Amino acid sequence: MRTVYVNGEYLPEDQAKISIFDRGFLMADGVYEVTSVLDGKLIAFDGHAERLTRSMNELDMRAPATTEELLEIHRELVRLNDIKDGLIYLQVTRGSDGDRDFAFPDPETTAPSLVLFTQSKPGLADNPAARDGIRVISIEDIRWGRRDIKTVQLLYPSMGKMMAKKAGVEDAWMVEEGFVTEGTSNNAYIVKDDKIVTRETSNDILHGITRKAVLELAREAQMQVEERNFTIEEAQQADEAFVTSASAFVTPVVEIDGAKIGSGTPGKLAPRLREIYLEEMRKTAI
Template sequence: MTRTVYVNGDYLPETEAKVSIFDRGFLMADAVYEVTSVLGGKLLDYAGHEKRLARSLNELDMVNPVTPEDLLEVHRQLVERNGIENGLIYLQITRGNAGDRSFVFPDTSVPGTIVLFTQSVPDLELPKSAQTGIKVIAFDDLRWGRRDIKTVQLLWPSMAKMAAKKAGCDDAFFVKDGMVTEGSSSNAYIVKGNKIITRPLSNDILHGITRATLLVYAAEAQFEIEERAFTIEEAQSADEAFVTGASTFVMPVIEVDGKPVGTGAPGPVARRLRELYIAEGKKAAI
């Protein structure tokens, strides 16, 4: 079945979707993106993703080509037209096509490019990895300094994931100055007793929407939250570890750089938080 995608105001079969070779998203990675999960045909944490998109655009002096109301309608139309029950919606906005290649930003009269497409993920709610846990390696964090802006500059995270795959693992924890910053496409956490430890917000990490929502739910469930950096060694000696992201929700980490975490199996805190996030997320989904 051919997907229906959205490109600059038009709903098109994916085989007919085109973006100019002069688009700055293609030439300069001059673009931002968001990924919103769909469960039961509804959008999870949509307001948070919309707010972060606006922030990313503002930080890069870019303009959203569509209104917030129209953007929500596009998401809903794509869910309906593609029959998505469980899955993801990818959104990307670039600075547009100035007609040639230049390091200098084009005039603001040049319209941005916006594309959205869906991915069906039938087992999104309970994939095998959530039941078995994942293994991560440590990987030097050599990304640019504005990781709080959700840009499409994803080469280094891709290299981290490939290094993990080569090592027989699933993912990576980025490490800078001896401390874990985050996962290659997620926020990272460790658990000690009833305490959840995660790095505080700054330019060093992405301001995760799942992170923000989960920490509210965790506090309401009487977990103690400590926002500070931690080391790989702390992760290895923790009771549990996990990561969060829009497409993974809460994912248990059972091994860090070759050493098992806790019992070497998904622990009760990660399982409880995943159940909590999904249950509450479904209630609030739109």
């Protein structure tokens, strides 16, 4: 039985409750973050806290706690649930004023809801997908236009995961106007002639915390990085491909729409980036 956090209380998960009028439930009016835990420490917490603040600001949502308070809650949940390797999910919604209405409730009189829970993932950094790579299909990107805000509106990404599952592969890359935007829960990259190519940040993609760190580390390692759009056809002709996310870190992609990438096995660059990233994150974990 996990201990979870709900609006100021640490509770057994079967005692956790949120109002049926909460706008996160009724309107998907909420934002979230997922922070990895390795060896009992938080990975890239400051980056996730900064992006959470940005998401709330973009939606005119009142913050339920300070960054320092959120850090303490994260650490307490790690302690209470004895998490060695795993994830901490955090969600903030606009709360409820006791009824359903399209208009936002008054932020001065309506407190936002704050929920956190842990997921234990032993061996998180040793996922077989990092060794073997994953296969993806391409799907049309029909999400709303503010993908830079990490909202709980995840129905279409969930549908994309199910499309991939039905096709017998692990994930899907979304395509808009002929160009790859991102994966269902990750940022997408290709490698050609030792150059890393990934879409530049904009409202079209999530500004990944892992993405930012990986690109910084790649440049420090004298790897070439080019931020621009690329097509599925270009990806299929690439030497390597990979994805990044808070839980997948750096994971190779070995097949796109049935076409093998390179030799059809992970190349050299993505595994090396994963190694560099995990080494640095463990050094800076808190």
